[in-house]
Amino acid sequence: MYGAAGAVAAAAISGMMVAAIVGRTSNRYALARLSQEVVDLRRRGAVEVAKAERFGAASLVKSLAPALDAMDAAAEHATADAEGIRLTRSTLLAALHDHGVEPLAPRVGDAFDPQTMEAMFTVPVADGAPTGKVEKVIRPGYVIHRERLVRASQVGVGAKASAGA
Secondary structure (H helix, E strand, C coil): CHHHHHHHHHHHHHHHHHHHHHHHCCCHHHHHHHHHHHHHHHHHHHHHHHHHHHHCCHHHHHHHHHHHHHHHHHHHHCCCCHHHHHHHHHHHHHHHHCCCEEEECCCCCCECCCCCEEEEEEEEECCCCCCCEEEEEEECEEEECCCEEEECEEEEEEEECCCCC
16 A cells, blocks of 8 residues: 555656756657656556555455464364354455455365465375375465465375385
């Protein structure tokens, strides 16, 4: 957000510079070049503002992800309060969804994707079984607007057992 404010301030300063230069020179080429620089600066500022609005929730998601993980763990081990935990978690996920945030929850058997997953360990698989598949999901990842990864999913990946083991 500070980048966008800086771009707007720079555009205002550039406008003042153009006015000062116009007063001192009659060189139309210098004026045209400076005028184009102001237009470009405003365009870049607008792009930065749009990007900040679109992906501004990334830091919030990074902060909330551990709380979602804790809710998953609590619901898994709780008995009486499990329904309340699940409802709170679903409400929080719905609020994130309203801002373009989606969980990335790979399933066991999915192919390992290094773009969206982080391999935390390998799991030995039987001879002839496919390797490079998700064998265990530790925690889900999150993506904003289906284009910017906020947190990679942590998984265990199947691999051939080593000969020495």
